[in-house]
Amino acid sequence: MQTHLADWIKDTPEGIAAEAILRKCVHCGFCNATCPTYQLRGDELDGPRGRIYLIKQMLEGEPVSARTGLHLDRCLTCRACETTCPSGVQYGKLVDIGRAVAARKLERPWFDRLQRRVLAGVLPRPWLFAPLVTLGRWFRWLLPASLAAKVPADAPAAGARPPIRHARRMLVLAGCVQPALSPDINAAAARVLDRIGISLVEAEGAGCCGALRFHLDYQADGLQDMRRLIDAWWPLVEQGGIEAIVMTASGCGVTVKEYGHHLAGDPAYRDKAARISAMTRDLSEVLQAERVLLERALETTHETTHETASARLDSRATDKPDARSIAFHPPCTLQHGQQLRGVAEGILSAAGFKLVPVPDAHLCCGSAGTYSLLQPALSSQLQADKVAALQSGDASMILTANIGCQSHLAAAARLPVRHWVVALDERMAEMESFK
Amino acid sequence: MGDPGVNIERQAQVRARLAALLPAESILFEREDTRPYECDGLSAYRQQPMLVVLPANEDEVRAVLVACHDMRVPVVPRGAGTGLSGGALPMGDGVLLSLARMKKILSLDPAARMARVQPGVRNLAISEAAAPYGLYYAPDPSSQIACTIGGNVAENSGGVHCLKYGLTVHNVARVRGLTIAGEVVEFGSEALDAAGYDLLALMIGSEGMLAVVTEVSVRLVPKPETARCIMASFDDVERAGDAVAGIIAAGIIPAGLEMMDQAATRAVEAFAHAGYDLEAKALLLCEADGNPEEVAGEIARMSEVLQRQGATAIRVSRSEAERLLFWAGRKAAFPAVGRISPDYYCMDGTIPRKRLGEMLRFIAAMEAKYGLRCPNVFHAGDGNLHPLILFDANVPDELHRTEQFAAEVLEKCIALGGTITGEHGVGIEKINQMCVQFSASELALMRGVKAAFDPDGLLNPAKNIPTLHRCAEHGGMHVRAGRLAHPELPRF
Numbered sequence: 001m002q003t004h005l006a007d008w009i010k011d012t013p014e015g016i017a018a019e020a021i022l023r024k025c026v027h028c029g030f031c032n033a034t035c036p037t038y039q040l041r042g043d044e045l046d047g048p049r050g051r052i053y054l055i056k057q058m059l060e061g062e063p064v065s066a067r068t069g070l071h072l073d074r075c076l077t078c079r080a081c082e083t084t085c086p087s088g089v090q091y092g093k094l095v096d097i098g099r100a101v102a103a104r105k106l107e108r109p110w111f112d113r114l115q116r117r118v119l120a121g122v123l124p125r126p127w128l129f130a131p132l133v134t135l136g137r138w139f140r141w142l143l144p145a146s147l148a149a150k151v152p153a154d155a156p157a158a159g160a161r162p163p164i165r166h167a168r169r170m171l172v173l174a175g176c177v178q179p180a181l182s183p184d185i186n187a188a189a190a191r192v193l194d195r196i197g198i199s200l201v202e203a204e205g206a207g208c209c210g211a212l213r214f215h216l217d218y219q220a221d222g223l224q225d226m227r228r229l230i231d232a233w234w235p236l237v238e239q240g241g242i243e244a245i246v247m248t249a250s251g252c253g254v255t256v257k258e259y260g261h262h263l264a265g266d267p268a269y270r271d272k273a274a275r276i277s278a279m280t281r282d283l284s285e286v287l288q289a290e291r292v293l294l295e296r297a298l299e300t301t302h303e304t305t306h307e308t309a310s311a312r313l314d315s316r317a318t319d320k321p322d323a324r325s326i327a328f329h330p331p332c333t334l335q336h337g338q339q340l341r342g343v344a345e346g347i348l349s350a351a352g353f354k355l356v357p358v359p360d361a362h363l364c365c366g367s368a369g370t371y372s373l374l375q376p377a378l379s380s381q382l383q384a385d386k387v388a389a390l391q392s393g394d395a396s397m398i399l400t401a402n403i404g405c406q407s408h409l410a411a412a413a414r415l416p417v418r419h420w421v422v423a424l425d426e427r428m429a430e431m432e433s434f435k
Numbered sequence: 436m437g438d439p440g441v442n443i444e445r446q447a448q449v450r451a452r453l454a455a456l457l458p459a460e461s462i463l464f465e466r467e468d469t470r471p472y473e474c475d476g477l478s479a480y481r482q483q484p485m486l487v488v489l490p491a492n493e494d495e496v497r498a499v500l501v502a503c504h505d506m507r508v509p510v511v512p513r514g515a516g517t518g519l520s521g522g523a524l525p526m527g528d529g530v531l532l533s534l535a536r537m538k539k540i541l542s543l544d545p546a547a548r549m550a551r552v553q554p555g556v557r558n559l560a561i562s563e564a565a566a567p568y569g570l571y572y573a574p575d576p577s578s579q580i581a582c583t584i585g586g587n588v589a590e591n592s593g594g595v596h597c598l599k600y601g602l603t604v605h606n607v608a609r610v611r612g613l614t615i616a617g618e619v620v621e622f623g624s625e626a627l628d629a630a631g632y633d634l635l636a637l638m639i640g641s642e643g644m645l646a647v648v649t650e651v652s653v654r655l656v657p658k659p660e661t662a663r664c665i666m667a668s669f670d671d672v673e674r675a676g677d678a679v680a681g682i683i684a685a686g687i688i689p690a691g692l693e694m695m696d697q698a699a700t701r702a703v704e705a706f707a708h709a710g711y712d713l714e715a716k717a718l719l720l721c722e723a724d725g726n727p728e729e730v731a732g733e734i735a736r737m738s739e740v741l742q743r744q745g746a747t748a749i750r751v752s753r754s755e756a757e758r759l760l761f762w763a764g765r766k767a768a769f770p771a772v773g774r775i776s777p778d779y780y781c782m783d784g785t786i787p788r789k790r791l792g793e794m795l796r797f798i799a800a801m802e803a804k805y806g807l808r809c810p811n812v813f814h815a816g817d818g819n820l821h822p823l824i825l826f827d828a829n830v831p832d833e834l835h836r837t838e839q840f841a842a843e844v845l846e847k848c849i850a851l852g853g854t855i856t857g858e859h860g861v862g863i864e865k866i867n868q869m870c871v872q873f874s875a876s877e878l879a880l881m882r883g884v885k886a887a888f889d890p891d892g893l894l895n896p897a898k899n900i901p902t903l904h905r906c907a908e909h910g911g912m913h914v915r916a917g918r919l920a921h922p923e924l925p926r927f
């Protein structure tokens with residue numbers, strides 16, 4: 001597309017990056033077809049092609065108002081548009097720039113500002129967030145219904161963590177909200193990896209990956225969170241002996257994988273960030289790379305297979321859904337952000353789960369970081385659609401790969417919603433008990 | 436293109452009238468909001484609309500049309516805005532009427548193999564809805580993921596499988612629409628034949644000039660039991676062109692017969708990872724579908740012809756996934772070109788198949804003449820070519836050179852006995868070439884049809900059929916002579 005960026009931005013690093021991305025867009029409109037907000041609103045301005053145009057206008061120096069802000073806010077940053085775009089337009093990077101410029105040009109109304117400030121202050125701080133969740137559980141009856149639904153029921157028990165006993169080690173990120181909401185995830189990941197000879201270690205002082213504040217108009221604070229996390233990890237990385245950094249929340253994973261990009265302009269952190277990004281893997285990638293070891297660990301006696309088969313027959317007879325039949329929700333940060341499709345699903349099938357087909361699996365569930373709090377109307381529509389799609393088959397459980405999606409879906413689903421590694425861990429434990 | 440701006444007073448008048456008819460959020464008027472609607476898939480042509488309206492149902496469409504008719508405001512319908520000829524280019528004194536919110540599938544009758552849908556339903560969404568019944572909607576434009584059935588009807592769109600299954604016109608049974616005055620018109624019927632003139636065929640391809648489509652009944656066809664696709668490499672583009680003619684001459688009607696030249700395959704491979712032969716000067720994709728025996732037989736016969744015609748390599752898809760992968764690259768070809776060039780101009784001309792080689796040589800000469808690259812993809816089976824002229828709109832002179840390049844190619848199509856559009860329509864893009872292809876009296880007849888539906892010339896008035904005045908400006912000679920430019924040639 002033709003572009004004429006304004007003088008104030010043209011020659012800045014932001015301007016140069018934005019222009020390169022804009023020039024790639026050929027305005028074909030394919031991306032609108034898979035954009036969740038375009039599907040709901042049917043307005044060019046709420047689809048990627050229109051947002052790209054709005055950003056272009058702003059960078060070309062056209063007057064901007066809160067209208068442009070509104071359409072950028074409504075974007076989930078799910079990046080389904082990037083998966084669809086044949087032209088290779090990096091929408092995620094463009095919208096980061098667009099939002100930063102909009103934040104400088106536009107003043108948000110006070111309530112919006114306050115909401116964002118509170119979220120940016122609380123969520124990335126586990127020492128603040130965890131007690132608040134507990135308080136929320138106690139005083140659920142006092143909260144407005146919309147917020148009460150967001151306070152999860154009691155956190156599932158984590159179970160014992162295996163001792164750090166293997167020579168092969170990987171770092172894992174605890175994350176900011178995950179320990180309070182679902183401590184079982186990292187514990188299960190540690191157990192699964194322990195079974196195949198890998199010990200997971202956590203770094204002292206590792207906090208939020210930076211995604212939360214970065215996407216709340218606090219890009220500078222987000223970058224600060226990133227630097228802090230790098231500092232916490234660096235000694236362990238330097239020491240050697242850490243093979244990889246494992247992400248159990250795909251939302252954090254996509255961010256850490258892009259540290260190299262986010263901190264490219266910071267000479268002090270540039271190289272470290274690139275190294276960290278290169279070491280970062282989603283849990284599914286790690287297990288996929290160890291597929292041989294994993295399948296060995298999954299190997300089971302004939303009796304178990306037989307037992308499962310007869311259980312399946314029984315369940316058909318009693319019309320109860322098969323306990324092994326699951327609906328998988330691939331988070332956007334996994335399937336679009338990290339372009340990892342079918343990997344976790346493949347591991348689950350290998351472990352004997354039956355994946356029921358889920359319509360419109362490419363669409364976002366509406367969680368999208370803090371989106372569910374900031375754009376409640378669109379978010380709950382997407383949530384309802386997603387839950388209906390996930391429950392349309394005969395699954396007995398919903399599995400996903402990101403804590404945000406998990407809590408968001410759990411608030412509306414009839415079926416239990418869990419992280420896939422928790423189910424995998426249970427399955428492996430169950431098999432061991434048969435051996 | 437210039438942007439004559441919008442008359443604010445007039446805008447306020449019309450907006451006030453429409454505000455009584457539609458919810459506020461369905462009317463866009465601020466420049467910030469209307470500019471993203473200033474172009475469709477042909478982004479070199481832009482015009483900010485006076486207003487954009489987003490009706491949610493037929494009643495709202497009617498209300499808007501009646502008001503606009505009454506106030507003498509031109510209306511340009513728009514579907515998904517994927518059109519490549521500027522058909523949905525707005526007017527600065529007009530209303531852009533988006534049908535994108537009307538996207539319900541109203542009924543789907545597997546026994547009658549018919550679906551009744553609203554105009555904003557995406558082409559692919561129909562096939563997805565029909566899939567559980569083993570049915571699909573056959574015309575498959577490469578833009579099928581995004582384009583709407585209303586747009587397909589307006590452009591009589593085709594796709595890579597239209598050689599065997601026909602264009603939109605062959606797969607639509609009935610169209611319901613509203614004239615600019617808000618009157619309901621129905622064309623065709625869900626029965627096999629309708630009484631009276633076949634106005635359905637007139638409506639299909641009318642580029643939003645006769646009526647606004649508000650409902651379409653499409654025919655669904657059973658999914659072939661199986662399908663396989665051959666990917667054949669050639670070390671010479673003309674030889675590939677001859678092979679296409681060879682297949683047709685052998686009496687085979689493949690389910691798809693497509694060609695890409697080397698520049699095009701190299702661009703799309705980066706997106707599709709389809710395993711295209713990047714060394715080949717041209718690739719042919721030839722598909723057979725039907726029951727397994729039929730398919731095996733046809734694949735064998737086509738392979739034989741291709742071999743005889745000098746194919747340097749032949750691969751046959753081994754699975755459905757691989758077959759889809761072969762097509763994925765072809766279907767993403769236009770936007771994938773965005774990876775190698777900031778802008779492209781997709782042309783759409785048709786020539787007799789046997790002249791393909793000659794045409795390609797001509798295009799190569801034009802590349803040198805204008806200093807612009809031009810990869811080519813073709814619906815080779817029906818002689819429909821899509822040369823993609825690559826340019827950079829930020830370089831002052833390039834769009835202009837591109838337009839001249841394109842005009843020469845289109846006029847060459849006519850000289851070779853072809854026509855200036857295969858499936859993308861005339862729109863604003865090729866309106867001047869209409870003067871070359873048709874005589875003054877033919878154009879007058881076309882305008883007569885338009886006037887019968889829309890006497891005041893308010894519905895998408897600036898597209899498709901040029902005024903005599905416009906033709907006189909483009910190349911008076913053709914019009915003054917009152918005859919076709921190449922009367923000696925047979926047309927199709």
Ligand SMILES: Cc1cc2nc3c(=O)[nH]c(=O)nc-3n(C[C@H](O)[C@H](O)[C@H](O)COP(=O)(O)OP(=O)(O)OC[C@H]3O[C@@H](n4cnc5c(N)ncnc54)[C@H](O)[C@@H]3O)c2cc1C
Binds near residue numbers: 513576644649770
């Ligand atoms: C990458 C790419 C690939 C393409 N490949 C193909 C292809 O293989 N084959 C092909 O035929 N086309 C192709 N096209 C062109 C385009 O997708 C088709 O012309 C399509 O039918 C346009 O549909 P739309 O919904 O986007 O309509 P729009 O672009 O919005 O409008 C197109 C025309 O239809 C009119 N219109 C739209 N809706 C209505 C309605 N409800 N009532 C009355 N008039 C209406 C508009 O006024 C305009 O004149 C391609 C386009 C792109 C960008």
Ligand code: SF4
Binds near residue numbers: 024029
């Ligand atoms: S799919 Fe890509 S090239 Fe096409 S409009 Fe969207 S971003 Fe632009």
Ligand code: SF4
Binds near residue numbers: 035046075078
């Ligand atoms: S990131 Fe998601 S919501 Fe945002 S424009 Fe792209 S597809 Fe739409």
